[in-house]
Amino acid sequence: MPIDWKNYPIKNIYDELIGNSAELRPAAAELGNCLSSMNDAELKERKDAAELAIQVMGITFTVYSEGSTIDRAWPFDIIPRIIPKSEWDRTEAGLKQRVTALNLFIDDLYHEQRIIKAGRFPAELLAKSKNFRPQCVGIKPPFNVWAHICGSDLVRDRDGTLYVLEDNLRVPSGVSYMLENRSVMKRVLPELFEYQNIQPVDDYPSKLFDMLAAISPRPLDYPQVVVLTPGIYNSAYFEHAYLAQNMGAELVEAPDLVVGDNDCVYMRDIQGLKRVDVIYRRVDDWFLDPEVFNPDSLLGVPGLMRAWRKGRVGLANAPGAGVADDKVVYSYVPDIIKYYLNEDPIIPNVETYRCLDDKQRGYVLANLDKLVVKPANESGGYGMLVGPHASKRERDKFVELIQQDPRNYIAQPTLTLSTVPTLCDDQVEPRHVDLRPFILQSDTTYVTTGGLTRVALKKGSLVVNSSQGGGSKDTWIIDLEDK
Numbered sequence: 001m002p003i004d005w006k007n008y009p010i011k012n013i014y015d016e017l018i019g020n021s022a023e024l025r026p027a028a029a030e031l032g033n034c035l036s037s038m039n040d041a042e043l044k045e046r047k048d049a050a051e052l053a054i055q056v057m058g059i060t061f062t063v064y065s066e067g068s069t070i071d072r073a074w075p076f077d078i079i080p081r082i083i084p085k086s087e088w089d090r091t092e093a094g095l096k097q098r099v100t101a102l103n104l105f106i107d108d109l110y111h112e113q114r115i116i117k118a119g120r121f122p123a124e125l126l127a128k129s130k131n132f133r134p135q136c137v138g139i140k141p142p143f144n145v146w147a148h149i150c151g152s153d154l155v156r157d158r159d160g161t162l163y164v165l166e167d168n169l170r171v172p173s174g175v176s177y178m179l180e181n182r183s184v185m186k187r188v189l190p191e192l193f194e195y196q197n198i199q200p201v202d203d204y205p206s207k208l209f210d211m212l213a214a215i216s217p218r219p220l221d222y223p224q225v226v227v228l229t230p231g232i233y234n235s236a237y238f239e240h241a242y243l244a245q246n247m248g249a250e251l252v253e254a255p256d257l258v259v260g261d262n263d264c265v266y267m268r269d270i271q272g273l274k275r276v277d278v279i280y281r282r283v284d285d286w287f288l289d290p291e292v293f294n295p296d297s298l299l300g301v302p303g304l305m306r307a308w309r310k311g312r313v314g315l316a317n318a319p320g321a322g323v324a325d326d327k328v329v330y331s332y333v334p335d336i337i338k339y340y341l342n343e344d345p346i347i348p349n350v351e352t353y354r355c356l357d358d359k360q361r362g363y364v365l366a367n368l369d370k371l372v373v374k375p376a377n378e379s380g381g382y383g384m385l386v387g388p389h390a391s392k393r394e395r396d397k398f399v400e401l402i403q404q405d406p407r408n409y410i411a412q413p414t415l416t417l418s419t420v421p422t423l424c425d426d427q428v429e430p431r432h433v434d435l436r437p438f439i440l441q442s443d444t445t446y447v448t449t450g451g452l453t454r455v456a457l458k459k460g461s462l463v464v465n466s467s468q469g470g471g472s473k474d475t476w477i478i479d480l481e482d483k
Contacts, residue, residue: 003036003043003428014160014418015430016081027084027478030196034189035079040426046188047423050078053184059177060238074177075471078188081420081433081453085199085479091154091162091437092447094346097337099150099439102167102324104340106146109323110137120339121332125356128407129323130377131170133285135292136320139309142215145441147324148316149208149280151175151451154435155350156418163350163415165434167333169317169325171282175438176239178452179204179246181474199449199477204438205246207446208280212247214442215314216277223277225249226267228257230283230299240282249280259303265313278314279304285319327376327410328354351413355406364411365402368395371411373402386462388414417462420473422455432456434464435475450475 006022008015017028024032035043051073059074083091105121108114109132115121126132151172153165182201186193209225216223229240231253244251250267257276258266266273281288287297289304307313323329331352334345353360353371364371373385385398402409419430437451453473454464464470 002039003032005032005036008421008428008430010419010430012158013416013430014156014158016083016156016418016420016433017079018421025082025084027476027480028082030192031080031082031189031476034192035428043423044426047078050076050184050188053187054180057180057183058238059180059184061177061235074180075457076181076184077422077431077455077457077471077473078185079421079423079428080185080474080476081435081450082476082478083450085477086481088199088449088477090346092449094164095152095437095439095447096445097341097343097346098152098164098167098333099147099441099445101337101340102150102169102333103145103147103441105336106321106324107144108340110139110146110320115336115339118339120335125328125332125407126323129326129329131285131320131322131326133320133323135305136318139318139320141318142314143441143443145215146318146321148211148215148318148441150439150441151436152439154347154437154451155415158416158418160418162347164330164333164347165350166327166330167325168436170322171236171284171317172436172438173236173239173282174436174452174454175204175448176242177472178436178438178448178450178475180242181452181472185474196476197479199479201449204448205243207440208243209247209249211440211442211444211446212278212280212314212316214444215316217311217314218277220277224267224275225278225280226252226257226276228252228254228279228281228283228301230287234282236282243280254283254299254301257301257304259301259307263303263307263310263312265301265304265307276313278316280316285322288319325377327352327374328356328407331410350415353411355402355409355411361402361406364409365399368398368411370414372414373398373409373411376408376410386414414462417456420453420455422457422473424457424459429459431459432462432464433473449477 116123147169151168155165156162212225213223227244265276267276283299286293287299289300290297291302292305308315337345353364355361368387371387375383417432420433421428422431433453433455435451438448440446453475455471456464457471
């Protein structure tokens with residue numbers, strides 16, 4: 001039976017494609033009319049085409065389960081999320097503002113710490129940070145930029161307001177899936193790309209290479225750039241290989257690199273040693289250089305920090321950038337923007353309670369059944385409590401955890417995340433989504449046009465992480481004023 005948007009079930013929810021009166025939003029009109037013109041067989045044919053493309057293209061992700069690794073086909077839904085360009089322009093400006101302020105903040109923490117001396121950020125918070133690296137104090141990376149690649153997660157509440165949920169500044173992943181989602185969609189619904197002005201995303205690898213080249217210590221047109229991966233058992237290995245291939249860069253592991261007596265980094269190849277200018281590292285700080293961090297690490301390169309400190313190699317993201325990738329620090333970002341840029345945030349934060357604060361912790365402990373509690377430095381949906389869906393036993397456990405280490409927890413109200421129509425079996429149903437755009441910064445700042453839309457495939461679920469059973473959608477930024 002063809003899709004009838006008038007029977008699409010939305011109530012007290014902001015849907016990205018359908019308005020409250022069951023009408024298609026203007027930017028979604030072409031897509032909605034196209035889908036509703038198809039019968040069940042045609043729709044299934046498009047869905048099957050997407051699944052075949054994912055299989056042929058080898059798009060996988062890895063789930064860590066009980067000590068083993070499982071490769072799975074990338075979960076994908078063929079109905080894209082759509083955002084009008086007029087709205088996206090403001091979002092892009094907000095993301096640039098945010099990353100600029102965060103880089104000023106990180107650089108300040110490793111130098112003068114003016115924001116602490118001004119009483120705008122608590123010294124206690126920094127003293128108990130798990131990602132502040134004293135080994136980075138005094139280092140001056142090019143352009144004073146530490147977080148070169150950032151993935152900020154955005155969510156929209158029921159009133160349509162877009163919020164920043166968190167900032168991923170260590171080794172953010174997912175951009176390869178954003179690019180592959182677009183490739184799949186061009187095979188599934190090619191006719192819609194012909195008649196609509198859907199903004200492209202396929203320039204990301206070249207933008208990434210340009211950003212990396214800008215931090216090269218040698219002014220070459222094509223510096224030697226490598227992607228440093230922990231190896232094939234890492235959950236994001238597909239992405240590491242994908243980005244290296246699409247940038248024309250080498251994909252390397254720690255044994256492929258060596259730091260010479262001149263403190264330059266070299267890559268071993270069949271012709272000998274070749275100097276490396278920039279490393280896009282996908283290895284966590286703690287494992288990056290066994291001479292400085294974890295001495296047992298086999299994933300890092302001895303002497304790498306020495307080479308970086310002396311300006312002989314560029315590192316992205318810079319070690320120590322994760323100090324701002326902390327959910328308690330996140331709660332201060334509006335103040336950080338105001339302090340360094342003297343501007344109001346363009347995109348607001350979700351209201352956040354800091355358990356480190358006695359009064360706010362009291363509120364959190366008294367309202368656990370209404371809040372989402374998150375540890376400061378976890379990702380992928382691990383270690384959190386979704387209060388309204390948790391048992392009393394689970395909430396009691398979090399009371400103990402918060403009281404034992406209040407610095408490690410924040411809490412936020414449960415938002416009613418926006419939905420996007422999603423093909424579930426043989427019908428279309430609303431499913432909650434978030435959005436992860438990617439921001440690049442060196443001498444210039446670039447934001448992807450859209451990003452990776454993650455979708456909670458389970459009905460009613462708010463958990464969108466692929467590691468927790470979520471899927472993904474393509475994201476279309478459509479320019480309605482330039483048809």
